[in-house]
Amino acid sequence: MKLFYITNVRLPNDKGHGVQIAKMAEAFRKILGDDFELVIPNKAQPKGFDQTIKDYYALTNELPVKKLDILDPMFLSRYLSEAFEKPLFNLQILIFGLITYFFALSHRGIFYTRDFYLLPFLLLAGKSVYYEAHYFPTNKIAIWLHKLLIPKLAGVVVITNAFVNHFKEFNYKKILVAHDATDITFFKPVPREPNKKIIIGYIGRLSGLGEDKGGNILIEAFKKAYSKNRNIELSIVGEQQKEKIPGVTFAGTRPYNEMPYYFNLIDIAVIPFPDRPHFRYFMSPLKLFDYLAVGKPIITSDLPSIREVLTEDSAVFCQPGDSDSLAGGMEKLINDKNMRLKMAENNKFLAKKYTWELRVKKILDFIY
DSSP states (O other), X not given: OOEEEEOOOOSSOSSHHHHHHHHHHHHHHHHHGGGEEEEEEEOOOOTTOOSOHHHHTTOSSOOOEXXXXXXXXXXXXXXXXXXXXXXXXXXXXXXXXXXXXXXXXXXOSEEEESOGGGHHHHHHTTOEEEEEEOOOOOSHHHHHHHHXXXXXXXXXXXXXXXXXXXXXXXXXXXXXXXXXXXXXXXXXXXXXXXXXXXXXXXXXXXXXXXXXOSHHHHHHHHHHHXXXXXXXXEEEESSOOSSOOXXXXXXXXXXXXXXXXXXXXXXXXXXXXXSSHHHHHSOOOHHHHHHHHTTOOEEEEOOHHHHTTOXXXXXXXXXXXXXXXXXXXXXXXXXXXXXXXXXXXXXXXXXXXXXXHHHHHHHHHHHO
16 A cells, blocks of 8 residues: 655655655655655755755655645745744644545545644545654643543554653554664765874754754863863864854755765764753664664763664763763763774774664564
8 A cells, every 4th residue: 555654744844854854755665666655745945955765865766755735834934023033833633634634525435644743634534644753742732632532543653662651641553763864975084184183073053943952062072082182183064163163064954965074074973952841852863873774973962762773882872951961971982082983993893773764674574
């Protein structure tokens, strides 16, 4: 039976979920062939995103996509105050939900989505629905909706083991843990010219979901390490420079096809996330798996979600939110080349367990 992956996103885009959807769709298509179709809204692309999905995300083959025509009310946000932005977004969700309902009615198959708000429309159409959860509800209405809809789903895919325990209250029929993954062909290690300085790198935004991702702690920790060793540099890719900080470079947002260069440029990768519920239990960051693929030793906050993937053979664990602990982790790897080299080899090997194709095979075994 045909599998439809339907999601209310514009592709390509510069967000992490865009990468995840595109790579998943490529793997689904490789295995299922014509029995798979990616379905997205037909939204106008902003300037700078005129490439095909294949070219932007460095896919092997062109990805056939069904684009559903939609009158996107978000264009009105250009003419109205910020107060109208959220209502317009909610209206867009409702419109696409209704379009999804009529599409599902007219197509026979199984439906897969990571958009919780599409579930009622797909279930109303009488379809077998699988939901990939990337967040846990925190307000009363969202929790009530999960209790109402999750039991009606054919199955739920989650990205950490912690999700399983937290989702028990929703009475799911069946559940699968599938951590995120990487493209080990795209993110392959590339030898580079020796650098006089050791480059510590963070790839991604320093804030998201309305929360700081540990950016302030990262900067504070680096300043402490830099005061003891001027032979290091911190490279942040994904943020614009707001102030000049000695030893720190900001590369801003870069196109996805440039990512292997920046991942290979660094000597030590860092994940400084704070100890908050989302980061502690419900995240599976793509950068973690891409760091593995290029064979980088990692300094990371000691969080259960990270511990599901990494051990001391792959990373130095630090106390979340503690700049002294993070600075100590930096110094430990800076001063121990053998540890860096050993972790690099371990991580290249570990990355082979977390490819998109293996993830999709696991999900298809769960569905079929």
